[in-house]
Amino acid sequence: MNNGAPAPARTRGRPRGNPPTRESIVSAARALFLERGYRRTTVRAVAEAAGVDPALIAYHFGSKKGLFADVMQFQCANALTVDDVLDGDPAALPDRLIDAVTDLWEDADFLQLTAQGGEAAEVIREYLERELLTRLVEFLGGRDATARATAVVTILGGLIYTRYLNPLPTPAALTPSETRHILTPALRAALAPRPRTAAAAREGRRGSPASG
Numbered sequence: 001m002n003n004g005a006p007a008p009a010r011t012r013g014r015p016r017g018n019p020p021t022r023e024s025i026v027s028a029a030r031a032l033f034l035e036r037g038y039r040r041t042t043v044r045a046v047a048e049a050a051g052v053d054p055a056l057i058a059y060h061f062g063s064k065k066g067l068f069a070d071v072m073q074f075q076c077a078n079a080l081t082v083d084d085v086l087d088g089d090p091a092a093l094p095d096r097l098i099d100a101v102t103d104l105w106e107d108a109d110f111l112q113l114t115a116q117g118g119e120a121a122e123v124i125r126e127y128l129e130r131e132l133l134t135r136l137v138e139f140l141g142g143r144d145a146t147a148r149a150t151a152v153v154t155i156l157g158g159l160i161y162t163r164y165l166n167p168l169p170t171p172a173a174l175t176p177s178e179t180r181h182i183l184t185p186a187l188r189a190a191l192a193p194r195p196r197t198a199a200a201a202r203e204g205r206r207g208s209p210a211s212g
Helices: 020-036 043-050 054-061 063-077 082-087 090-105 108-114 120-139 145-165 168-175 174-189 198-207
Strands: none
Touching: 020 043, 020 054, 020 063, 020 108, 043 054, 043 063, 043 082, 054 063, 063 108, 063 120, 082 120, 090 108, 090 145, 090 174, 108 120, 108 145, 120 145, 145 168, 145 174
16 A cells, blocks of 8 residues: 655646746756757757746746747846946946946857847847836936937947947957947947037926916
8 A cells, every 4th residue: 555645746837835936947048048049949948957847937938039038138137237337436337338248248158149040139129228228218317318328328239239249350359448448438428418409498498487
């Protein structure tokens, strides 16, 4: 007679108790994406590597594309922590922005992930738009915050494209230190508040309560 309790059946859908963390799934997926590439990595393979039911991946990430996005976002957040970049001496913000980008993109694993087609490009665009641009607008504040943040992200996007995604010989040959030296003045100018034009000042006066 077998008095042992039967092994619990693996359940599908939302897990009960203490499920494996998203981080453990992302870690397993990252290793497989690096080893096999995006197209040859399956959700089932990730689930097996993480020791979870494939339904748990669908629950947390929606699809393989969503899982890959989380892997890329995790890589971005590890190197380009926006809070860390924005914190500190405002005068050194341009240097910190350049260093954050080059530190991230000089990482061999991250470069390998970015080479995995349109999925990677889409994640990078979303990160620059939703995380960096949005946070910069909030950080800068004021009437011209969006214009200033857009100028900054455009410069950084140009750096990413010409040095890493579709490298031109001259930018690609620069060291990170040389890149910082060349681009810091442009970022400093982009971050500077825009002077109000005479027309804008007149418009502001017309719209003020005192002007009536």
